[in-house]
Amino acid sequence: MSSRGQRLIVVSNRLPVTLSRDGDGPWKIRHGAGGLVTALLPVLRDRGGTWIGWTGTSGDDGDLEVALAQATRDAGYALKPVALTAEEINNFYLGFSNEIVWPLFHDMHTLCNFRPEYWRTYLDVSRKYAEVVAANSDSVDFVWIHDYHLMHVASELRRLGSRARLGFFLHIPFPSLDIFVKLPWRFQLLRALLEYDLIGFQTLRDRRNFLQCVRTLVKEARVRGSGQVLAIDVNGHEVRVGSFPISIDFKTFVKNAMQPEVAAKVAEMKSLLPDRQLLLGVDRLDYTKGIPDRLESFRNALLRYPELHERITLIQVVVPSREDIPQYHALKTRIERLVGEINGQFTNPGGWVPIHYVFRSLARVDLLAYYHSAQIALVTPLKDGMNLVAKEFCTCSIEEDCVLILSEFAGAAAQLQRGALLVNPYDTEGVADAIHRAFTMPTTERRARMRRLRRAIGKQDIFWWVDSFLRAAIAKDLSDFPLPEDYVPRDEQLRDEVIPL
Numbered sequence: 106m107s108s109r110g111q112r113l114i115v116v117s118n119r120l121p122v123t124l125s126r127d128g129d130g131p132w133k134i135r136h137g138a139g140g141l142v143t144a145l146l147p148v149l150r151d152r153g154g155t156w157i158g159w160t161g162t163s164g165d166d167g168d169l170e171v172a173l174a175q176a177t178r179d180a181g182y183a184l185k186p187v188a189l190t191a192e193e194i195n196n197f198y199l200g201f202s203n204e205i206v207w208p209l210f211h212d213m214h215t216l217c218n219f220r221p222e223y224w225r226t227y228l229d230v231s232r233k234y235a236e237v238v239a240a241n242s243d244s245v246d247f248v249w250i251h252d253y254h255l256m257h258v259a260s261e262l263r264r265l266g267s268r269a270r271l272g273f274f275l276h277i278p279f280p281s282l283d284i285f286v287k288l289p290w291r292f293q294l295l296r297a298l299l300e301y302d303l304i305g306f307q308t309l310r311d312r313r314n315f316l317q318c319v320r321t322l323v324k325e326a327r328v329r330g331s332g333q334v335l336a337i338d339v340n341g342h343e344v345r346v347g348s349f350p351i352s353i354d355f356k357t358f359v360k361n362a363m364q365p366e367v368a369a370k371v372a373e374m375k376s377l378l379p380d381r382q383l384l385l386g387v388d389r390l391d392y393t394k395g396i397p398d399r400l401e402s403f404r405n406a407l408l409r410y411p412e413l414h415e416r417i418t419l420i421q422v423v424v425p426s427r428e429d430i431p432q433y434h435a436l437k438t439r440i441e442r443l444v445g446e447i448n449g450q451f452t453n454p455g456g457w458v459p460i461h462y463v464f465r466s467l468a469r470v471d472l473l474a475y476y477h478s479a480q481i482a483l484v485t486p487l488k489d490g491m492n493l494v495a496k497e498f499c500t501c502s503i504e505e506d507c508v509l510i511l512s513e514f515a516g517a518a519a520q521l522q523r524g525a526l527l528v529n530p531y532d533t534e535g536v537a538d539a540i541h542r543a544f545t546m547p548t549t550e551r552r553a554r555m556r557r558l559r560r561a562i563g564k565q566d567i568f569w570w571v572d573s574f575l576r577a578a579i580a581k582d583l584s585d586f587p588l589p590e591d592y593v594p595r596d597e598q599l600r601d602e603v604i605p606l
């Protein structure tokens with residue numbers, strides 16, 4: 106056992122940096138600026154630690170390891186790469202992770218491609234990650250592993266003899282038993298998850314689904330407790346399971362949304378699109394985000410509420426993603442056809458164009474300007490672990506005179522249902538009615554709702570999230586983690602038609 110303190114070892118599919126080089130020239134390393142990185146870096150610096158992940162490149166490259174070491178020389182933490190071959194990227198990342206787990210866990214099992222070689226490579230790559238973790242940690246460290254790509258890593262680490270404490274956070278939903286059992290490797294995967302010491306889910310609903318799978322498929326498992334963090338005893342091992350809704354760096358978003366560059370862009374947008382309300386959608390290109398259904402809902406609103414014509418514009422931003430997977434390419438074509446159809450149906454030549462479609466990754470300042478300019482956000486995923494866009498939009502709505510329309514199937518609905526207009530994204534007429542309601546909502550109601558939303562987001566920000574996960578890992582007494590104050594037991598929720606938390 107080492108005499109130094111407990112370090113934090115973070116493991117994610119990708120390292121929190123982007124790497125590029127011209128030909129054989131030196132590597133250029135750009136540090137990421139996402140919420141997870143912002144929240145974890147202070148902890149890593151404070152305790153000392155390491156972030157382990159794939160570099161996003163294929164093959165083994167000694168130069169890269171040296172470049173990463175140089176880039177973090179004075180950072181107080183290290184970056185350690187996991188090298189993947191082209192075949193591993195195909196079978197592990199594109200295959201098992203994104204053609205099996207991603208659709209299955211988002212309730213879209215008909216899109217799954219259950220190829221046995223994907224599973225075999227998933228195990229091989231899990232071992233690779235585990236080897237890098239084992240080489241860079243010891244028994245006093247806390248290893249925090251992230252997301253669905255790495256569910257099997259704890260099992261491989263135990264096989265390698267690691268005795269470090271292992272935490273896991275699932276960023277995407279966990280499906281119900283009926284869906285989960287379709288996975289050909291359901292027993293192996295569930296038992297592998299039970300090798301962790303702490304498992305965090307986004308919502309109580311995800312945790313409930315997981316517990317139902319454990320109770321049904323792992324006969325010797327026993328569940329204890331009743332609060333936000335429960336314990337499962339299985340073959341003498343205690344696994345803690347809790348819900349920890351992820352969030353954003355609220356204060357930094359507020360500060361950045363008020364920067365002069367953002368204000369200038371907001372003013373420009375308002376002068377280019379005057380006398381109307383802006384309705385905003387921002388999504389990664391993904392079939393879980395419900396973009397075609399949303400466009401149909403907007404069309405329905407324009408058909409049924411002609412008073413919206415010329416007075417509302419939908420700005421739909423789509424960020425390119427996973428285009429190597431055929432379904433994503435087909436989705437892009439479908440979205441573009443729909444945008445063309447709806448604009449063709451309603452555009453007033455020389456004047457109003459109902460949908461402005463943006464397909465690219467935006468600079469931060471542009472994204473903030475869109476958030477700050479829009480009066481209504483349309484966040485309607487068919488299923489989403491959390492959805493940070495909903496939280497980012499509310500946070501940037503500094504004047505609070507805005508409305509969030511939110512899918513009841515986004516994890517964020519559990520926290521935001523009392524301020525947002527909740528919708529079923531499959532119900533195009535219902536979403537159209539919500540658009541009209543948001544458009545006509547009196548300012549006093551908009552402000553009251555948005556104030557409530559922003560207060561909730563500010564209270565449980567990304568730093569709260571990191572802190573509560575790490576506290577749950579070390580807490581002596583799980584009764585320190587009560588259920589949220591507004592929690593309503595499930596039977597009562599269903600009776601009152603309130604969406605389960």
Ligand code: ADQ
Binds near residue numbers: 387466491492493
């Ligand atoms: P995602 O599916 O990627 O995340 P989301 O939570 O909405 O979905 O996060 C998207 C992020 O991308 C946001 O932070 C946003 O700022 C950023 N982004 C959006 N548009 C952008 C643009 N045009 N240019 C640059 N950046 C842009 C997964 C799960 C979610 C879960 C998160 C975090 O699917 O359910 O909320 O992880 O746990």
